[in-house]
Amino acid sequence: MTKPLPTPVKKNPQKRSTVPTLPPVARSRAALGLAVAAARGAFALQHCEDCGAVQYPPRDACCKCLSVALDWRETDPTAKVLAQTTIRVSPDPYFRERLPWRMGSVKLAAGPVVVCHLHSEVVRGDTAEIVLKLDKAGQGVMVALPQKGSEHMQDDPMLRAMSCDPRHRRVLITDARSPLALPLAKALLGAGATTIFIGEPEDWRNWEGRAALAALENVDLLPLDVTDTSSVTRLAAEIGGKVDILINTASFLRPGGVLGGDTVFARDSMETNVLGLMRLAQAFGPAMAGRTADGVNSAAAWVNLLSSQALAPDTSFGTFGATQAAARSLSQTLRAEFSKAGLRVMNVYSGPADDEWHQPLPPPKVSPSSVARAIVKGLIDGLEEVACGDIAREALERWSADPALFERELRGGGS
Amino acid sequence: MKRQTYDGVVLAAPVSVPYVRYSMETAHWWIARALRDTLNTAGIAPQDLDGLSISSFSLFPDTPVGLTQHLGLSPRWLDTVPTGGASGVIALRRAARAVQAGDVDVVACVAGDTNRIDSFRTLLSGFSRFSMDATFPYGFGGPNASFALLMDAYMEEYGTSREDFGRIAVAQRANALHNPDALMKTPLTLDQYMDARMISDPIALFDCVMPCAGSEAFLVMREDDALRRGLPFARISGTIERHNAFADDPIQLCGGWGVDIDELYQMADASPEDIDVLQTYDDYPVISMMQFEDLGFCAKGEGGAFVRSRDLTISGDFPHNTSGGQLSVGQAGAAGGYLGLVEALRQVTDQAGGTQVPHARCAMVSGFGMINYDRGVCSAAAIIQGACT
Numbered sequence: 001m002t003k004p005l006p007t008p009v010k011k012n013p014q015k016r017s018t019v020p021t022l023p024p025v026a027r028s029r030a031a032l033g034l035a036v037a038a039a040r041g042a043f044a045l046q047h048c049e050d051c052g053a054v055q056y057p058p059r060d061a062c063c064k065c066l067s068v069a070l071d072w073r074e075t076d077p078t079a080k081v082l083a084q085t086t087i088r089v090s091p092d093p094y095f096r097e098r099l100p101w102r103m104g105s106v107k108l109a110a111g112p113v114v115v116c117h118l119h120s121e122v123v124r125g126d127t128a129e130i131v132l133k134l135d136k137a138g139q140g141v142m143v144a145l146p147q148k149g150s151e152h153m154q155d156d157p158m159l160r161a162m163s164c165d166p167r168h169r170r171v172l173i174t175d176a177r178s179p180l181a182l183p184l185a186k187a188l189l190g191a192g193a194t195t196i197f198i199g200e201p202e203d204w205r206n207w208e209g210r211a212a213l214a215a216l217e218n219v220d221l222l223p224l225d226v227t228d229t230s231s232v233t234r235l236a237a238e239i240g241g242k243v244d245i246l247i248n249t250a251s252f253l254r255p256g257g258v259l260g261g262d263t264v265f266a267r268d269s270m271e272t273n274v275l276g277l278m279r280l281a282q283a284f285g286p287a288m289a290g291r292t293a294d295g296v297n298s299a300a301a302w303v304n305l306l307s308s309q310a311l312a313p314d315t316s317f318g319t320f321g322a323t324q325a326a327a328r329s330l331s332q333t334l335r336a337e338f339s340k341a342g343l344r345v346m347n348v349y350s351g352p353a354d355d356e357w358h359q360p361l362p363p364p365k366v367s368p369s370s371v372a373r374a375i376v377k378g379l380i381d382g383l384e385e386v387a388c389g390d391i392a393r394e395a396l397e398r399w400s401a402d403p404a405l406f407e408r409e410l411r412g413g414g415s
Numbered sequence: 416m417k418r419q420t421y422d423g424v425v426l427a428a429p430v431s432v433p434y435v436r437y438s439m440e441t442a443h444w445w446i447a448r449a450l451r452d453t454l455n456t457a458g459i460a461p462q463d464l465d466g467l468s469i470s471s472f473s474l475f476p477d478t479p480v481g482l483t484q485h486l487g488l489s490p491r492w493l494d495t496v497p498t499g500g501a502s503g504v505i506a507l508r509r510a511a512r513a514v515q516a517g518d519v520d521v522v523a524c525v526a527g528d529t530n531r532i533d534s535f536r537t538l539l540s541g542f543s544r545f546s547m548d549a550t551f552p553y554g555f556g557g558p559n560a561s562f563a564l565l566m567d568a569y570m571e572e573y574g575t576s577r578e579d580f581g582r583i584a585v586a587q588r589a590n591a592l593h594n595p596d597a598l599m600k601t602p603l604t605l606d607q608y609m610d611a612r613m614i615s616d617p618i619a620l621f622d623c624v625m626p627c628a629g630s631e632a633f634l635v636m637r638e639d640d641a642l643r644r645g646l647p648f649a650r651i652s653g654t655i656e657r658h659n660a661f662a663d664d665p666i667q668l669c670g671g672w673g674v675d676i677d678e679l680y681q682m683a684d685a686s687p688e689d690i691d692v693l694q695t696y697d698d699y700p701v702i703s704m705m706q707f708e709d710l711g712f713c714a715k716g717e718g719g720a721f722v723r724s725r726d727l728t729i730s731g732d733f734p735h736n737t738s739g740g741q742l743s744v745g746q747a748g749a750a751g752g753y754l755g756l757v758e759a760l761r762q763v764t765d766q767a768g769g770t771q772v773p774h775a776r777c778a779m780v781s782g783f784g785m786i787n788y789d790r791g792v793c794s795a796a797a798i799i800q801g802a803c804t
Contacts (some may be wrong), residue, residue, distance in 0.1 A: 024540065024552045031548035057788060058548035062660075082572070082666050085556070086565035086616045091536035101554040105564045105789060107665045114565070115550050117790055124571065141552055202612035 002120055005160070008168055008296040018293040020341050021094040025137040031059035033072045034140030038132035039384035045075040045110065056112035077130045078112065079106040081144060084124045094136070097293075098157070106130060106144055116142035120151055120156050133162035135381055136292070136342035138335075154380065163382040164301035164344050167192030169244035175282060176200040176221055178249040179355060180265040180305070182212055183372040185219055191376050194297070197239055199224025199250075226250045226276030236283035238301035241291070246284055247303040247375065250276050253357050257318035266319040273323035274330065277304065281334055289341035301344040301379055304331045305371070308349045308387070312407045335384070346378055351391025365392050418682060421651035424511045426799065428456040429760040430751040431738075433596040434629030434745040438529045438611060440478030442473040443485055445747075449630035450486070453523055457634055457644050466492035466522035466635075468501035468510050470749040472538055472612070475527045492519035493729060497792035499784030500696045501656065502526055503631075504795035508654040510635040520636065527630025528748025535626045538748075545593045547789035556615045557656045558698065559623060561786050566701040566763035567606035568666045570617060572716070577617060579719035580610035580700035583735075584621045584742055587697065588725035591739025593729060598625060598745040621742070622699050629747030631757045638802075647764035649799040652777075654793040670702075671794030672709040680711070683798040687711045691775040692762045693733070694755030696783040697740040702791070706781050710796065734772045737762060756780045757798070763801030 006293035027035075030046075035288045038045035046055050046160055048062035049069035061068050084104040091097050102118040106128060108177075114130060120318045122128045128144040137142045143162065146153065153163060166188050173181055183198045195284035196219045200210075222239070225231040252272035254265040281302075288299040313321025328347065335345040352358040366389035374388035387393040398406045430452040432445060446469065454461060467490045469479035479487065479495045492513055496506045503526065539557045541547070554560055560797035570576060585605050591597035603621060611620035630782055634646075641648040656676060657671030672679075687710070704718035712733075713721035725733040738744055738758040741751050745747040759778035761767040767775075777800050784793035 024547070025557060026540070026547055026549050028544050037440075057545045083568040084561055085562040085567060085618070086613070087554040087560050087563075088558035088612070088616070089559065089614045091539070091557070092553045095555045101561060102557075103553040103556070103564075105568070105666060113665050115553055115561075117553055124567065137552070139552060228712060323761065327802075 001150045002152045002156045005155040005168060007297050011294075016297075017291060018294040020290075021097065022137040022236070022340075022342055023091065023094045023135050025139060027139055027229045028058070028323065033058055034132055035134060035138065036140070037072065038134045038140035038159045040386075041381050041383050042131065043077040043132050043284055044072045044073055045112065045274040046070045047073045047075075054112060056114055062382055072130045075110045076108070079107040079128055079130045079144065079145065081106050081118070081122060081124050081126045081128055082113070086393060102159070104144060114142050116144050119143065119145050119149070119153065119159060121146040121153060134344065134384060135162055138213060138339045138344070164245060164346070165191070166245060166376060166378040166379055168296050169193055169300060170195040170197070170242050170297065171245040171247060172197040172199065172239070172243045172284070174199045174224060174226060174246070175249045175250040176210070176213055177207060178251065179353070180249050180368045182209065184247065184249070184375060185213065185216055187372040189216070189218060191380065195216060195242070196366050197222055197243065199226070199235065201225040228273045228277055230282045231281055232279045236287070240284055240287040242300050243284055243288060244291075244297050245279065245301045245303065245379065245393070246288065246307070248277055249305055250282060251305065253317070253320050255317055255357065257315050260320050266322075269320055269323045270326070274326045276325050277330055285334070285338070286326055288344050289338055292342045299343060301346055302334065302338065303346045303375060303379070306347055306349050308351055308392040311395055311399040312410050314410065344382065344384065346384055348375055348378060348388055349392040349396060350388040351395070366392070421511050421515065421654075421680070423638050423744060424515050424635065424748060425641050425648035425650055425802070426507060426633050426760055427641050427648040427764075428453045428632075428634040428718035429757045429764075429766065430456070430632040431596060431754070431757055432527070432630045434598055434747050435625045435626065435699060436530070436627050436745070437532055437626035439531065440529055440628070442527055442529050443469045443477070443482060445529055445628060446471065446482065446525050446589030447486055448633035449527055450523055450525050450702065452762065452800055453516050453632040453634055457521070457646060458520065459485070461488060461653050464490050464521075464523060464651040466490050466497055466510065466519035466725045467515065468506040468522055468524040470496045470498075470506060470526035470752060471528050473534065475706070479498075482609055492522065497780070498752065498793040498795070499749060500698060500752040500791070501782035501784035501793040501795040502749050502786070503754075503756035504780055504782045505656050505793070507635060507797060508754065511651055514526040514635055514637060520640065521633060522635045524635060525630065526750040526753040530626050530628040530748070534673060536761055542755070542789045543785070546786070549788055552778060558786055559615040559618050559787060562699045562701065563618040565667055565790070566699065569705070571667055572668060575608060575704070575719040577619070578605065579722055580622065581605050581705065582722045583697070583703050583727060584608055585698040586594045586731070587736045588743045589728045589738045590737050590770060594738045594744065595769070597739040599739065599742050599743040606631060613803035618699065622701075624698055624741040624751070627745035627747050629745065629750050631750045631753035633757055635762055647766060647802075649670065649760050649763045649801050652798040652800050654795070654797040655678045656680045656793070659792050660794065667706070669715065670705055670709050672690040672706065672781060672793065676709060676711055677795070679796055679798065685798060689764060689777050690779045691734070692737060692759060692772050693735045694759045694777040694778065694780045695736060696752070696755060696781055697742050698746065698751070700742070702783055703736070705782070710779065710781060728772055729772055734775070737767065737770045752782050752784060754770050755782070759799060764801055765801065
């Protein structure tokens with residue numbers, strides 16, 4: 001049984017915040033495949049295309065037939081725990097602060113023996129489920145989970161460090177007027193978040209839906225306009241030290257391609273979708289990066305909501321697609337910049353939303369509540385890349401398989 | 416094809432440079448000291464050095480190539496042996512064949528490493544690709560954690576108790592009290608072993624070696640050369656080496672010796688009863704126990720009963736790791752792979768001083784090296800006989 005985490009007490013401002021340290025970050029090129037799979041929540045291992053052998057640790061050639069044709073494939077995650085240990089002495093600063101630390105050796109049904117982190121409910125002899133998680137260093141690591149965990153299994157300290165669980169955490173949603181704000185706030189509160197700050201642009205102007213948000217307990221509506229640097233800075237000065245998860249829901253969307261498109265709309269969408277992200281990052285990022293080891297309610301994640309058009313545009317929304325591609329590129333820089341602090345950047349890709357701007361499009365469209373669920377699940381699972389809805393899921397798959405082919409297909413070829 | 420004997424080739428001039436816990440000196444410095452001592456013993460001037468075999472983890476950015484210029488040597492035969500705990504035996508068997516073939520007359524085999532504060536952590540960080548990718552990110556317990564998994568599985572499989580492993584550590588400490596150069600100088604009781612704090616369960620404090628700085632050396636030459644120089648020497652009855660054996664075993668309960676041990680006894684025309692002194696690679700007592708089994712002194716899984724029935728001290732009926740082994744002398748990096756062989760050479764040539772086993776003539780030495788991922792990859796063993804001159 002995992003004990004539930006204690007409710008965090010109010011921080012003593014006279015005490016120094018714990019400086020974030022990271023577990024070992026160095027990996028071979030082959031081993032990066034683990035992080036690629038972990039980032040999207042998959043359990044993948046190297047399979048030999050010639051002889052079918054499944055192997056681990058990642059290699060540059062097959063250890064059965066010497067073939068170099070190796071392919072990362074989803075693999076049966078069932079394993080038997082062969083041996084266990086509790087590490088009580090470590091020269092590594094990250095683990096030293098977290099001792100004792102349990103690890104073990106497991107044999108996968110698929111063949112390989114894996115040295116992995118052991119959840120506190122897993123012991124020698126158990127059948128366990130092995131998952132790939134991103135650790136604080138942003139690297140993919142093997143974790144043995146109980147097949148049937150107890151109620152609070154997610155509160156295991158090792159697992160908590162791999163996740164960005166909203167439980168006990170304070171979240172900033174940047175745009176109250178997004179149709180996503182209400183279902184997202186509810187989903188986060190339902191997952192145990194303690195406070196939801198919601199940024200409200202043009203707060204002097206009343207709008208439909210405000211009352212429903214304001215009526216929620218533990219929700220604070222605060223003025224925030226991501227196109228206005230001083231507004232962003234002002235809010236960061238007020239709550240920057242208390243934001244554990246930031247979810248950027250601000251988005252500006254107008255239809256239109258390049259020829260015949262309106263450059264004023266294009267500039268407005270750049271202001272919100274790209275420069276807004278940059279302003280938020282500059283104002284809130286450093287404080288969050290400094291608080292990633294700050295106890296139970298440490299800073300954990302930065303979430304960007306992107307359209308799957310970030311990968312390749314739907315040409316009838318060409319300028320919007322350009323802002324999404326730019327925002328995705330910024331998110332990758334931000335991910336690299338935050339990696340030194342262990343702050344996760346999660347991109348959630350969704351297809352066309354079921355809103356006024358996509359009104360003429362046929363289904364499937366994505367409802368705000370399903371995006372909210374995908375965000376909360378992605379945070380609990382500690383993911384970096386999340387697709388919400390069938391269109392985004394398929395787009396991500398096709399783009400990963402062959403970006404050039406995907407672009408041609410979107411243009412209407414290949415029928 | 417039947418392997419040739421090592422007739423006419425011997426090893427001599429054992430040197431152990433006393434270890435220290437931390438040293439600001441370099442591997443070059445430690446190797447130079449051991450090399451100088453072993454060459455002096457044989458009356459060979461450094462510029463006349465013929466062959467050189469080096470094992471070291473801390474020479475970086477140099478290799479033994481850089482070492483020749485650094486130390487002003489001009490050998491016609493140069494070897495580097497990167498097999499960690501199996502380095503001593505493997506250096507010996509390569510050098511012996513080169514001497515036998517006439518490629519070289521005398522080979523100085525030297526292992527040495529320094530140990531600066533924090534150098535153990537940095538050595539671990541860059542130890543191997545698999546450890547970087549697949550073990551150290553899991554708690555960074557180093558070899559303690561990896562061997563804890565082996566010991567945990569071994570105890571579970573064979574019902575061995577911590578007391579059984581404790582007997583190995585306690586006997587070695589008793590031996591070390593006769594070795595003035597051992598870093599551990601206080602007696603160790605079984606109660607103290609049992610009460611020690613856990614490091615990585617079930618590995619406790621006295622299961623662990625102490626990383627330190629030091630060096631070891633010996634010479635390989637033709638027998639007539641040793642006689643001419645008046646050096647006490649040992650002949651080589653047989654040797655084996657093996658890498659990545661039993662790769663499909665889910666956890667290492669049997670080392671590579673299991674593949675080759677019969678050949679070793681055949682080559683030496685010997686059996687376990689003929690061994691007067693055994694030097695195993697003791698990075699952890701569980702590994703020594705595994706060697707008792709794999710080297711044929713008892714059946715697999717019976718290591719616990721074996722150590723309960725035998726006396727492992729210098730004066731006992733099964734003298735084992737007579738200098739105190741790495742557990743009590745210290746682990747000076749790659750020199751740890753030489754310690755047992757150099758002590759065995761002293762034993763069979765009656766040069767072991769306080770740790771001398773009376774009438775020791777035949778010694779077995781086994782090496783075990785390089786925990787690359789989840790197990791030790793290299794195993795080696797040799798039987799050597801002191802010459803009755």
